[in-house]
Each structure stands twice: as C-alpha cells, then as structure tokens.
Amino acid sequence: MVFTDNDSANASEIYKAQMHVHKYLLSFQSCMAVKFATELGIADAIHRHGKPITLSGLASALNLPPSKVGVLHRFMRLLTHNGFFMKTPSQNSEEEEETYSLTLASKFLVRSNSFCLAPNAEVAFHPSMFNMWNSSKKLFTEDTQVPLFESVTGESYFDFIKNDFQFLNVFQKAVAADSEMVKLGLQQCKHVFEGLASLVDVGGGTGAVSRLILESFPHLKCTVLDLPQVVANLKTTQNLSFVGGDMFESIPSADAVLLKWVLHNWDDELSIKILKNCKEAISGKGKEGKVIIIDVVIDEAGDDRDLTELKLNFDLAMLTLLNGKEREKKEWEKLIYQAGFTGCKFTPVFGFKSLIEVYL
Ligand SMILES: C[S@@+](CC[C@H](N)C(=O)[O-])C[C@H]1O[C@@H](n2cnc3c(N)ncnc32)[C@H](O)[C@@H]1O
Numbered sequence: 052m053v054f055t056d057n058d059s060a061n062a063s064e065i066y067k068a069q070m071h072v073h074k075y076l077l078s079f080q081s082c083m084a085v086k087f088a089t090e091l092g093i094a095d096a097i098h099r100h101g102k103p104i105t106l107s108g109l110a111s112a113l114n115l116p117p118s119k120v121g122v123l124h125r126f127m128r129l130l131t132h133n134g135f136f137m138k139t140p141s142q143n144s145e146e147e148e149e150t151y152s153l154t155l156a157s158k159f160l161v162r163s164n165s166f167c168l169a170p171n172a173e174v175a176f177h178p179s180m181f182n183m184w185n186s187s188k189k190l191f192t193e194d195t196q197v198p199l200f201e202s203v204t205g206e207s208y209f210d211f212i213k214n215d216f217q218f219l220n221v222f223q224k225a226v227a228a229d230s231e232m233v234k235l236g237l238q239q240c241k242h243v244f245e246g247l248a249s250l251v252d253v254g255g256g257t258g259a260v261s262r263l264i265l266e267s268f269p270h271l272k273c274t275v276l277d278l279p280q281v282v283a284n285l286k287t288t289q290n291l292s293f294v295g296g297d298m299f300e301s302i303p304s305a306d307a308v309l310l311k312w313v314l315h316n317w318d319d320e321l322s323i324k325i326l327k328n329c330k331e332a333i334s335g336k337g338k339e340g341k342v343i344i345i346d347v348v349i350d351e352a353g354d355d356r357d358l359t360e361l362k363l364n365f366d367l368a369m370l371t372l373l374n375g376k377e378r379e380k381k382e383w384e385k386l387i388y389q390a391g392f393t394g395c396k397f398t399p400v401f402g403f404k405s406l407i408e409v410y411l
Contacts, residue, residue, distance in 0.1 A: 094160035103150030230259035254313035326390030
C-alpha cells in the first residue's frame with residue numbers, strides 16, 4: 052500500500068489525487084468532443100443561426116435525426132462545461148428549452164473566420180497522429196535519431212504533408228490561421244520592423260505573416276522562402292515574392308529574416324544551421340541586420356499552469372513529429388549565441404508565442 056498511516060495527506064487530498072489521475076485518463080474524450088464539434092460544424096450552425104439556439108434547433112440545423120438529440124445533449128454538456136459554448140436557461144415558461152451560444156473559444160471553430168482553428172483540428176486529429184501515438188513506445192525502446200512519425204509512416208512529416216495535396220492544403224490553412232493572430236500582437240512590436248527595407252520570411256508558408264506585416268509597412272520588400280511544393284503557384288505581388296528553396300542550403304539576402312514557428316520544428320544542431328544561414332543572409336546590413344523569431348518560450352515560473360501545459364504539449368508534438376522541441380529562454384539564448392549572434396531580447400506578445408529579436 053502506497054498510502055500509509057504516516058502519510059501526511061488526508062483522505063480528501065488522496066481522493067483529489069485520484070480524481071486528478073482520472074481526469075487525465077479520460078481527457079482524450081474532451082479532445083474527441085472538440086473533434087466531433089468541428090466535424091459536425093456545431094459552431095458554424097450556431098453562427099449561421101445568428102442568435103442562441105435550442106438543442107432541438109441545433110440538431111435540426113446539423114441534420115441529425117431526432118433520435119440523436121440525446122447524444123448531442125451529452126456532447127454539448129461537456130463542451131459547454133469546457134468553455135466551448137454558453138448555455139442560457141429559458142427566460143420564460145413559454146420557452147421550452149435552454150439555448151446555446153458561442154464563446155470566444157468556439158468562435159475559433161467558425162469556418163468563415165480567417166483565424167479559424169478547424170483546419171488545426173484536422174491536422175491534430177489526422178489518423179496518422181493516432182497511428183503514431185499507438186507506437187509511441189518506440190520513443191523509449193528504439194535507439195534512433197529518426198523522428199517517431201517518420202519511423203512509423205516511413206516518411207518525414209514535411210514529406211508526408213507535401214506528398215498529400217489535400218493534407219498540404221489543410222496544413223497550410225492551419226498555419227495561416229495561426230498567422231492571422233499575429234495581427235493582434237503586431238501593434239506592440241512595430242518598432243522591430245521600422246527602418247527595414249527588406250525582409251525574408253523563412254519557412255513562411257503561403258505568406259500570411261508577410262502580408263500582415265506589409266499592411267503596416269507597405270514599402271517593405273518581403274520574400275517568402277519555403278519548400279518548392281509549398282510556394283508553387285503562389286501569386287507574387289508588387290512587394291511580396293515567393294522563392295522555392297531550402298533554408299538549410301541558403302537564404303536570400305535581406306535587412307532582416309523572420310522565422311515564425313520554424314525553429315521549434317528542428318533539433319539544436321539543425322536550428323543552429325538555419326540561424327547561421329540567417330546570419331549570412333543579413334550580413335550585408337552590418338550591425339543593423341536582425342533576425343526576428345516568433346516562437347514558443349517555455350517559462351514554467353512565469354506562466355500559469357494551463358499555458359505551460361499547452362507549451363509542454365506542443366513540445367511533445369514537436370518531439371514525436373520532427374525531433375523538434377520547444378525551448379526555455381536559456382536554451383534559446385544558447386542556440387542564438389552558438390550560431391554567432393551577440394544579443395537577443397524576449398517579449399511575450401503573441402499569446403503562447405513570444406517575439407525574440409536577435410542581433411549581430
Ligand atoms: C510550422 S510551419 C510555419 C509556417 C509560417 N512561418 C507560419 O507560422 O505561418 C513550418 C514551415 O517550414 C517550411 N519548411 C520545412 N522545411 C523547410 C526547408 N528545408 N526550407 C524552407 N522551408 C521549410 C514548411 O513547409 C512550413 O511552411
């Protein structure tokens with residue numbers, strides 16, 4: 052028996068600990084409820100309705116047969132408890148049912164929003180993810196540098212994405228939705244882009260972040276460097292161009308290089324290689340050149356529990372998919388100095404991501 056008479060924990064603390072364990076044993080169901088809410092389009096249906104909707108109204112908007120209203124109610128109860136919907140009790144006795152409305156969280160599941168996270172749900176709940184996690188024991192039993200995803204599917208994660216046109220499309224939408232959120236933090240860090248004439252957005256995908264930056268700095272010349280399959284057929288505009296290439300080979304020259312949500316994909320050795328190529332790319336600008344990183348910084352002492360849990364979950368995602376990692380401040384500093392830079396500054400302005408300015 053682990054709990055002894057001498058154990059300082061009282062019965063209520065022990066029950067609390069038991070509940071804590073059960074919570075995590077079942078929390079995948081909370082995730083699945085979000086998956087089904089996204090697939091069914093619950094948030095879209097409520098949004099289209101334009102006002103709070105009754106359960107039976109929701110079931111009919113979702114084309115569910117009346118026999119499924121009970122199941123829908125059970126899912127809505129959990130999702131409402133978890134902050135995805137808001138329940139309003141019926142206001143008067145003539146109204147039969149309580150109504151559901153959107154919360155800030157479920158507005159992120161409405162597909163007509165540019166920051167919609169429904170594509171992220173498709174990426175997170177893709178069958179390849181479940182297959183990979185079913186084999187996660189390999190992480191501890193196999194002595195290999197090959198990322199778990201690659202060892203299970205036979206393809207690197209980025210090859211897997213680029214070889215499946217449909218998935219590539221969803222992945223790009225997922226990343227672009229995240230980039231839309233940069234808009235909210237950009238106001239606080241405009242100074243970072245002031246005085247720059249050119250910027251290379253390395254691993255910039257479809258150029259969503261570059262477009263946002265251009266809205267505030269229309270005279271900047273932005274170049275998005277990404278894999279050839281990603282940038283093929285993307286439309287160049289006057290100040291935004293796309294280059295298909297490999298950041299491990301070379302990066303076009305510019306006053307500044309942007310790396311948003313890129314370095315967490317790679318281990319330290321490869322990240323240093325990317326940073327050294329960035330250094331080379333900005334060397335023409337002399338001391339004025341800079342690298343602008345937007346990425347996760349783990350801060351267990353400063354962040355609240357939920358935020359740290361999110362960051363640590365991203366860390367396991369990076370470990371399993373790509374052998375990448377989320378980093379603490381001192382790990383970032385080590386990486387940056389090892390790549391030959393002399394200074395950096397951290398500002399937590401983008402929700403769970405921070406701005407890291409890196410100087411020559
Ligand atoms: C997580 S996404 C970030 C996209 C974008 N920076 C954003 O946050 O909106 C990582 C990007 O790195 C790109 N990438 C992967 N390997 C690359 C390489 N060797 N050279 C250039 N880009 C690469 C991927 O295609 C993908 O668009």
